[in-house]
Amino acid sequence: MLEITHLRHISLITPNLEEQIEFYRDVWGLDVVSQDDNNVYFRGSSPEHHILHLLRGERRGLHHIAFGMVDKIAVDKAAVLLEEKGIEIIQQPGYLDEVGGGYGLRFVDYENRCFELSTWVDIHTEPWQRKVDSNPLYLNHVVLNTTDIQRSTDFFTEVLGFMVSDWSEDQMVFLRCSKNHHEISFNRAEHASVNHIAYEVEGVDEVMRGISHVRKKGYKEIWGPGRHGPGNNIFCYFQDPGGFVMEYTCYVDVIEDKKTWRAQVWKRVPHLSDRWGIAGPPTPETRAKMAGEPDPGWALVNTK
Numbered sequence: 001m002l003e004i005t006h007l008r009h010i011s012l013i014t015p016n017l018e019e020q021i022e023f024y025r026d027v028w029g030l031d032v033v034s035q036d037d038n039n040v041y042f043r044g045s046s047p048e049h050h051i052l053h054l055l056r057g058e059r060r061g062l063h064h065i066a067f068g069m070v071d072k073i074a075v076d077k078a079a080v081l082l083e084e085k086g087i088e089i090i091q092q093p094g095y096l097d098e099v100g101g102g103y104g105l106r107f108v109d110y111e112n113r114c115f116e117l118s119t120w121v122d123i124h125t126e127p128w129q130r131k132v133d134s135n136p137l138y139l140n141h142v143v144l145n146t147t148d149i150q151r152s153t154d155f156f157t158e159v160l161g162f163m164v165s166d167w168s169e170d171q172m173v174f175l176r177c178s179k180n181h182h183e184i185s186f187n188r189a190e191h192a193s194v195n196h197i198a199y200e201v202e203g204v205d206e207v208m209r210g211i212s213h214v215r216k217k218g219y220k221e222i223w224g225p226g227r228h229g230p231g232n233n234i235f236c237y238f239q240d241p242g243g244f245v246m247e248y249t250c251y252v253d254v255i256e257d258k259k260t261w262r263a264q265v266w267k268r269v270p271h272l273s274d275r276w277g278i279a280g281p282p283t284p285e286t287r288a289k290m291a292g293e294p295d296p297g298w299a300l301v302n303t304k
Contacts, residue, residue: 001161002081003074007139007183008066008118009050010197013057014242020054023241027217028199029135029210031128034099041099044199046138047123049100051199060242061295062194064106064114065142065184067177071119072103078117079105085159090114096121109155111146111192112297134210136199140233140249141182143196145189145291149173152186163258166230167265174230181231181253193292196237196245203250204234210248211236222286226279229272235279237286245290 014020021040024030030042033050041050055063069075072093079093082105091106096118104118146152153173156162162175165182174182187195201207211221222245224236233252239245255261266272273281282290 002078002117002159003070004117004161004177005068005070006178006180007141008048008068008116008121009053010065010139010142011053011055011063012194012242012244013055013059013061013063014244015057015059016242017054017056019241024052024054026132027214027219028240028246029132029213039099043124043128044136044138045128047125048138049122049124051136051139052197053099060244060293061297062113062144064116066104066116066118067183068121069104069117069119075104075117075119082107082159087159091116108297110148110151113144113192113295114297133213134201134206134248136201136248138200140180140198140200140252141185142194142198143172143185143187143290145191145193145195146186147189147192149186149188156184164263165253165255165261166263168230169265169268171268172230176255179254179256181233181255187290189291191291191294192297193295194244195290195292196247198235198247198249200252201248201250207234207236207248207250214238222289223282224274224279225276226274227276229275230266232275237282239289243289243292245292 033041033043038056040054042052044051075093087107089107093105096102096104100122102118102121104116106116108114156175162177165174165176167173172187174185176182222237227234231252233249235247235249237247270281
């Protein structure tokens with residue numbers, strides 16, 4: 001069983017890097033850790049070195065998603081297990097040549113998505129807080145669209161050691177590697193792509209102040225605020241200038257005892273999509289934005 005500890009960061013490819021930098025720095029509340037002509041790395045107010053990496057590219061897509069591991073031994077063991085399972089490792093275990101450093105590996109799944117398993121990445125030892133109305137702490141979860149939800153679920157549970165927390169009928173599955181209700185979720189779709197990215201904030205006040213701040217900057221929410229059934233988290237969704245959907249969230253269920261937790265199948269009905277009854281279910285326009293564009297997988301082209 002792999003010793004994955006938490007969701008670390010997401011790396012996205014975008015054709016309009018400068019506009020994206022301005023949005024995440026001045027609107028969303030992240031801080032630039034490092035930047036060059038083609039890359040920018042953002043941190044939240046947690047010790048994690050960076051939670052978002054943007055890479056300039058011809059079209060938007062996922063570059064990779066990084067998960068933490070406990071130590072170098074765990075990374076090396078993961079490489080052996082993945083190879084035994086026939087998983088393609090595109091970057092063998094070694095010291096990472098990227099901002100934040102660390103030791104890790106990268107592999108691709110059956111839909112050509114790239115994942116990183118890493119340890120010993122630099123952390124921030126001093127507290128940080130930007131002077132904006134809401135500051136994301138870290139990545140809470142990432143939702144991916146998939147053409148085969150059962151295969152994705154089997155891969156994450158049987159190979160990577162994740163646990164199923166809940167299902168939303170047969171449309172979505174919520175998976176965890178820690179006490180957090182879900183670090184990754186898969187949504188049944190016609191193509192593979194990023195559905196949305198959720199950023200944790202301190203609480204409901206920060207969610208609401210964040211909504212106000214984003215509105216003042218000329219953007220409007222596409223769904224929310226509300227409170228989900230699965231995960232029980234407060235949410236509000238927006239779309240960034242590059243077309244990616246992201247979420248302010250807080251109060252996601254914490255699963256303290258994995259032995260007593262029983263995954264349930266939630267009905268896909270309006271009052272469970274939003275338990276407050278304010279936002280209701282997402283509109284067709286919002287669902288289309290979450291569907292994104294078909295992503296052929298960038299990992300085999302860009303492995304750095």
